[in-house]
Amino acid sequence: MQTNYNLPEKINDLLIEHTRTNNQLQELIKDGGYVPPSEDLLVDAITALSMGKNVLLKGPTGTGKTRFAETLSNLFRQPMFSINCSVDLDAESLMGFKTLAYEEEKQVIQFVPGPVTSAMNAGTFLYIDEINMAKPETLPLLNGVLDYRRTVTNPFTNELITAKTGFNVIAAINEGYVGTVPLNEALKNRFVVIDIPYLQGEQLKELIQSQTWLTDERLTDLFVSLSEDLIHAASQGKLSEDAASIRALLDACDLCSVIPPQRAIQRAITDKLDEQREQEFVKNLADTFFQ
Incomplete structure (x- = not known):
């Protein structure tokens, strides 16, 4: 199996040893702040991410999806850039924007990278929260980012960005809420879906x-x-x-x-x-x- 990471030893052990007790699992992830309802939930997410697949966390509000994403980034020892989706989300919110700056007292135009370009260039995690709150016409910009190409053309600089090793995407979705729209099949098919239940x-x-x-x-x-x-x-x-x-x-x-x-x-x-x-x-x- 080809992996996208040199996983920490403990995580490799977790993928191999599906017999760990939940207490051991809790000890492993206590610094991440999320205790999963079952070992399989964490193992499946780690397996998908280690293979370079995108993960979509689906579940009701307040079930810990964001905390779970933070835990995964901690386990992979990767920083995480975040996008909070809304109807106002646009290309600048994803990719970055141009601004005026000064270099040696000369005015120049600089590009300030957004979360997508930052995560791709650094080879770290990208978290897209409430992805179904974004306008459908905005998200196709990410199609190349989310498939095997792992590339995107920055519309503001015309630069082709190819993600560095280690880049991975976790998204979260709350279904049926006011302001949300169903994900189209092309976008949904780019994710492995993990249903996050309530802790009890x-x-x-x-x-x-x-x-x-x-x-x-x-x-x-x-x-x-x-x-x-x-x-x-x-x-x-x-x-x-x-x-x-x-x-x-x-x-x-x-x-x-x-x-x-x-x-x-x-x-x-x-x-x-x-x-x-x-x-x-x-x-x-x-x-x-x-x-």
């Missing part, structure tokens, strides 16, 4: 204990149970996915270290919901757990 159970408990101010174990267990019910309700269509966001739950745990749990849940979760029906549902659920 003991893994969520460990995340709360390691990354929030909440130290009360009883309250931590209650928040884990609350999260499970919120995720279940969201899967049944009773709540929007925003209500089940792990990011929002961690905010509630932080606040709960100082203010009462019901108020913490109201500020971090309930008040973000638009429909009064959903707000009442979450309030009743919180009152059930935190009496």
